[in-house]
Amino acid sequence: MMVKVTIDGIEVEVEPGTSILNAARKIGGDAVPPAMCYYSKLPGTGGKCRTCLVEVAAGSAADPRPMPKLVASCSTPVQDGMVVNNKTSERVHNNRGGVVEFLLANHPLDCPICDQAGECHLQDLGYEHGSAKTRYEEERRTFDPIDIGNKIKLHMNRCILCYRCVFVANQLTENRVHGVLHRGEHAEISTFIEQAVENDFSGNMIDVCPVGALTDRTFRFKSRVWFLKPMEAERSCTKCCGKAVVWMFGNDIYRVTARKDKYGEVEDIDGKTAWLCNDCRFEHKSANDWNIAGPRVINRHSVISQGKYATSMEKPVKRIG
Amino acid sequence: MKNRRLLLEHVDVPGIDGIDVYVKQGGYASLEKALKKMSPEDVVEEVKKSGLRGRGGAGFPTGMKWSFLAKPEGVPRYLVCNADESEPGTFKDRYLMEKIPHLLIEGMILSSFALGANQSYIYIRGEFMYVLNILEKAIAEAYAKGYLGKNILGSGYDLDLVVTPGGGAYICGEETALLESLEGKRGNPRIKPPFPAVKGLWGCPTVVNNVESIAAVVPIVRDGGDAYAAIGIGRSTGTKLISACGNLARPGVYEIDLGLSVEEFIYGDDYCRGIANGKQLKACVPGGSSVPILPHFLVTKTATGEDRLMTYESLAEGGFASGSMLGSGGFIVFDEDQCIVRNTWNFARFYAHESCGQCSPCREGTGWMEKVLSRIEHGQGHMHDIDLLADINKKIEGNTICPLGDAAAWPVAAAIHHFREEFEWHIKHPSEAQTRNYGLIQQPVVA
Ligand SMILES: Cc1cc2nc3c(=O)[nH]c(=O)nc-3n(C[C@H](O)[C@H](O)[C@H](O)COP(=O)(O)O)c2cc1C
Ligand code: SF4
Numbered sequence: 091m092m093v094k095v096t097i098d099g100i101e102v103e104v105e106p107g108t109s110i111l112n113a114a115r116k117i118g119g120d121a122v123p124p125a126m127c128y129y130s131k132l133p134g135t136g137g138k139c140r141t142c143l144v145e146v147a148a149g150s151a152a153d154p155r156p157m158p159k160l161v162a163s164c165s166t167p168v169q170d171g172m173v174v175n176n177k178t179s180e181r182v183h184n185n186r187g188g189v190v191e192f193l194l195a196n197h198p199l200d201c202p203i204c205d206q207a208g209e210c211h212l213q214d215l216g217y218e219h220g221s222a223k224t225r226y227e228e229e230r231r232t233f234d235p236i237d238i239g240n241k242i243k244l245h246m247n248r249c250i251l252c253y254r255c256v257f258v259a260n261q262l263t264e265n266r267v268h269g270v271l272h273r274g275e276h277a278e279i280s281t282f283i284e285q286a287v288e289n290d291f292s293g294n295m296i297d298v299c300p301v302g303a304l305t306d307r308t309f310r311f312k313s314r315v316w317f318l319k320p321m322e323a324e325r326s327c328t329k330c331c332g333k334a335v336v337w338m339f340g341n342d343i344y345r346v347t348a349r350k351d352k353y354g355e356v357e358d359i360d361g362k363t364a365w366l367c368n369d370c371r372f373e374h375k376s377a378n379d380w381n382i383a384g385p386r387v388i389n390r391h392s393v394i395s396q397g398k399y400a401t402s403m404e405k406p407v408k409r410i411g
Numbered sequence: 412m413k414n415r416r417l418l419l420e421h422v423d424v425p426g427i428d429g430i431d432v433y434v435k436q437g438g439y440a441s442l443e444k445a446l447k448k449m450s451p452e453d454v455v456e457e458v459k460k461s462g463l464r465g466r467g468g469a470g471f472p473t474g475m476k477w478s479f480l481a482k483p484e485g486v487p488r489y490l491v492c493n494a495d496e497s498e499p500g501t502f503k504d505r506y507l508m509e510k511i512p513h514l515l516i517e518g519m520i521l522s523s524f525a526l527g528a529n530q531s532y533i534y535i536r537g538e539f540m541y542v543l544n545i546l547e548k549a550i551a552e553a554y555a556k557g558y559l560g561k562n563i564l565g566s567g568y569d570l571d572l573v574v575t576p577g578g579g580a581y582i583c584g585e586e587t588a589l590l591e592s593l594e595g596k597r598g599n600p601r602i603k604p605p606f607p608a609v610k611g612l613w614g615c616p617t618v619v620n621n622v623e624s625i626a627a628v629v630p631i632v633r634d635g636g637d638a639y640a641a642i643g644i645g646r647s648t649g650t651k652l653i654s655a656c657g658n659l660a661r662p663g664v665y666e667i668d669l670g671l672s673v674e675e676f677i678y679g680d681d682y683c684r685g686i687a688n689g690k691q692l693k694a695c696v697p698g699g700s701s702v703p704i705l706p707h708f709l710v711t712k713t714a715t716g717e718d719r720l721m722t723y724e725s726l727a728e729g730g731f732a733s734g735s736m737l738g739s740g741g742f743i744v745f746d747e748d749q750c751i752v753r754n755t756w757n758f759a760r761f762y763a764h765e766s767c768g769q770c771s772p773c774r775e776g777t778g779w780m781e782k783v784l785s786r787i788e789h790g791q792g793h794m795h796d797i798d799l800l801a802d803i804n805k806k807i808e809g810n811t812i813c814p815l816g817d818a819a820a821w822p823v824a825a826a827i828h829h830f831r832e833e834f835e836w837h838i839k840h841p842s843e844a845q846t847r848n849y850g851l852i853q854q855p856v857v858a
């Protein structure tokens with residue numbers, strides 16, 4: 091039995107137990123709340139950032155009372171006959187703006203020197219909901235950047251504590267040496283005594299990080315992402331699927347990432363999430379290492395998709411060769 | 412005695428912390444009664460009839476909570492006692508456990524029996540190590556007498572009881588953070604649903620109750636739910652432990668009948684005997700640091716001029732505009748010399764320190780409020796800070812995973828609402844505010 095739910099006036103049928111967020115993703119477009127911590131490929135994520143707050147105008151057909159508080163759409167299951175307001179609710183807009191203000195309060199706003207700029211979810215959110223001026227007059231909290239092994243850099247100043255990387259560590263690696271230390275605004279991502287995350291799949295933490303807190307040391311400061319051309323590429327690999335996006339300038343590969351969907355999540359390919367192994371990500375930066383199929387369509391709304399190369403709006407233009 | 416009726420009746424009897432004296436005073440009679448003459452359902456029924464409401468702060472009816480417990484076949488159920496008591500101004504559970512530990516243990520056995528739990532836990536605040544020792548000694552005595560362990564009093568019912576200390580975090584008093592901590596993990600509150608009644612400790616159905624709620628089951632079983640419900644007014648039944656502190660002539664832990672007037676509680680001879688040193692009452696936080704502060708003219712009377720009573724309903728009368736909450740029973744009194752700004756900052760500092768940091772509004776909002784309040788207190792405030800604080804409050808309230816966010820927001824909102832002129836005075840007279848306090852509120856603000 092499917093359940094019916096209405097989001098911003100659009101009705102959709104989903105499996106019972108589906109979250110409001112996933113029901114909204116089935117509708118697509120403006121009905122979809124932003125999600126900074128939920129990651130559909132990492133069970134257990136969600137509920138933390140509160141950017142996905144929505145208003146439930148009617149709880150269910152059986153009990154049509156509105157819910158008094160806004161709810162986190164990523165971790166609230168739909169009920170049959172539920173009516174939800176996202177984009178159409180002023181209250182949601184205001185409170186989401188509040189959440190964005192909180193996320194930016196201690197953020198260093200160092201986008202000009204951050205490798206994530208251009209593909210950062212916090213930038214997008216700040217652009218949509220933030221105000222041009224900050225009301226935060228206090229000293230921002232700071233941490234020293236630390237190396238997590240020799241391939242990953244942690245800039246704790248930029249972290250929004252979405253816990254996604256912790257779940258990667260939990261779910262992709264056998265020995266978690268990565269977690270959260272301290273409480274409140276002193277909470278920080280840590281590898282427990284700065285122990286390196288030694289695992290073939292640790293690089294995926296970079297891909298799930300919604301901001302520039304975890305970046306690829308093999309790509310640091312090499313180029314702005316919007317100067318690079320994303321190309322779909324493949325190599326045969328014994329550890330992972332070997333299906334990646336290589337980011338090129340001329341004939342040089344500057345960085346390798348997983349293939350991501352419009353929500354910024356690593357895609358499923360042949361029914362499996364296409365996580366990349368560290369070997370493919372960090373050790374294969376020569377065009378000869380890869381079979382390059384053609385330009386990768388970046389259909390996530392962001393600075394890069396405004397760029398000069400392929401977007402979902404225009405047909406990909408073959409630029410290479 | 413008037414101020415110690417059911418739970419603290421024998422608290423001053425020498426040696427009451429030992430099992431022999433406790434039994435001599437009628438202890439474990441409720442347990443004998445329940446195991447020999449009652450079914451678990453009968454016990455639940457008496458608790459429902461008693462009208463007992465959770466004494467941990469939220470006041471949720473205990474009998475109803477127990478009846479929500481899922482009972483799937485072949486899955487263990489757990490009872491966990493919340494002895495994390497860390498709310499500023501609240502020290503009633505500690506007093507009870509320290510003075511009369513067997514009351515909690517008897518209550519735990521009764522409640523576990525009612526819920527069908529064969530393994531129960533007392534999760535105690537990490538700083539209470541000496542209380543943990545008292546409880547462990549009492550538990551060992553109860554095992555030796557056959558009140559715990561296998562086949563208790565020949566009834567066929569088995570129960571093991573363990574005390575586990577936390578690491579000293581206020582957030583581990585939130586029931587789902589407590590369960591995480593009990594499982595040996597970082598004490599982050601869980602995202603609900605699922606609720607503990609369905610998926611609690613180790614993923615099994617679990618009831619979490621406050622120390623005082625569990626202790627109250629002992630007189631409820633002994634005298635019957637109706638007798639308990641006969642004490643109090645309306646939906647506030649029975650007695651309540653109140654830890655009274657601040658500028659009172661006689662602070663301490665009192666067991667009051669719910670329905671006592673606030674006037675009598677503060678000024679009565681059997682209770683706090685008025686404000687210390689002949690000073691005047693300025694404000695009161697009646698239910699622990701998380702509840703709204705009341706200015707002096709709303710403490711003993713409501714906004715409509717009725718007597719304010721020590722009940723869940725009367726203390727909340729007037730909502731956030733002119734009321735507060737009974738909360739955990741941490742009754743904090745301020746005299747005319749106390750500074751509301753400094754106190755608000757102090758509470759804010761506590762919440763910023765104790766936020767687990769999981770969700771953005773609480774993590775960033777509590778830290779932000781603390782910094783703004785610190786500036787105002789230390790003579791660097793601006794007029795726009797007051798509205799900023801009010802706005803930060805609104806953006807936290809209701810938008811967080813657990814109620815700590817609200818608990819941090821409400822006291823600041825209430826302080827600004829009732830004492831705005833004191834905040835303004837601080838900002839306008841930064842150097843004067845460093846050397847003297849504002850004093851009594853001048854004009855009753857119309858709510
Ligand atoms: C931040 C926070 C701290 C809490 N601390 C305590 C506590 O120390 N003791 C307690 O009994 N309940 C505490 N609670 C309430 C518990 O979550 C829970 O509601 C209570 O233990 C239920 O017991 P009761 O129904 O018997 O009151 C706290 C709640 C929050 C949100
Ligand atoms: S480092 Fe990135 S992925 Fe990890 S918690 Fe911080 S923001 Fe999230």
Ligand code: SF4
Binds near residue numbers: 599812815
């Ligand atoms: S409201 Fe505060 S304490 Fe509660 S889960 Fe969120 S950050 Fe943690």
Ligand code: FES
Binds near residue numbers: 141
């Ligand atoms: S995406 Fe729902 S709370 Fe973060």
